[in-house]
Amino acid sequence: xxKKKKELTKTTPKEEVLIPDVDIYETEEAYVxxxxxxxxxxxxxxxxIKEDELIIDGRVENVFKEGERPLAEEFxxxxxxxxxxxGDLINYENVQASLKNGVLKVVLGKAExxxxxxxxxxxxx
Amino acid sequence: MTWKDxxxxxxxxxxxxxxxxxxxxxxxTTLAPVVVSEDKDNYxxxxxxxxxxxxxxxxxxxxxxxxxxxERKPEIEEKATFLRRERPYGKFKRVINLSKHIDSEKVxxxxxxxxxxxxxxxxxxxxxxxxxxxxx
Numbered sequence: 360x361x362k363k364k365k366e367l368t369k370t371t372p373k374e375e376v377l378i379p380d381v382d383i384y385e386t387e388e389a390y391v392x393x394x395x396x397x398x399x400x401x402x403x404x405x406x407x408i409k410e411d412e413l414i415i416d417g418r419v420e421n422v423f424k425e426g427e428r429p430l431a432e433e434f435x436x437x438x439x440x441x442x443x444x445x446g447d448l449i450n451y452e453n454v455q456a457s458l459k460n461g462v463l464k465v466v467l468g469k470a471e472x473x474x475x476x477x478x479x480x481x482x483x484x
Numbered sequence: 485m486t487w488k489d490x491x492x493x494x495x496x497x498x499x500x501x502x503x504x505x506x507x508x509x510x511x512x513t514t515l516a517p518v519v520v521s522e523d524k525d526n527y528x529x530x531x532x533x534x535x536x537x538x539x540x541x542x543x544x545x546x547x548x549x550x551x552x553x554x555e556r557k558p559e560i561e562e563k564a565t566f567l568r569r570e571r572p573y574g575k576f577k578r579v580i581n582l583s584k585h586i587d588s589e590k591v592x593x594x595x596x597x598x599x600x601x602x603x604x605x606x607x608x609x610x611x612x613x614x615x616x617x618x619x620x
Binding site for chain 1: 564
């Protein structure tokens, strides 16, 4: 029993991983993902597409000063991490990411097959 | 519309531990969660407000009460439809009761990467003072 416990603590990651809240909306041309990453700046953010997954990995550097004593804590900061499966509706050549005021915006261009198509209806004479 | 609130449990704990610091809670505190801390010279308040332009945040210190107010609006382009919606939005107001003794002239506020950061200097008389005992 003792031994098992030790092993468990060994594999537990030291830092807490936060799951960022996201909105996803769809336009005619693209899927747009917005993720809240408060405290993350550009140097500590990695947005990656591996195979058919979008991976968001961001880190907040310690914002607290030495000698600060907490009085009320409603949030924690640390590392944000989340993965999304993209599938074949995305044009992988056309993906853009930007970060502003702690919000990440990823614009994923649609593959041709996912774009709406107008079907002309011919009127039979 | 309902939002699942991961801070709900924490909120209760905070309320129990610090019943006088935070009042007038918005029901959805996910919108503007705060961390209040202090050291010997200052109180510090940090509020998570990602995506809110700093000029749209209203911070008022009245006596010993600090209030932070604003609105977070959903960002969406025209002719778009939401597929997933988790980010909270709406009006928020957080009220924090601090000590009476704040040097209001020297309060500093900044906003970076979606976090509002306030430094509220304590007035002199609040700081701990070493009292020397004279030996007779």
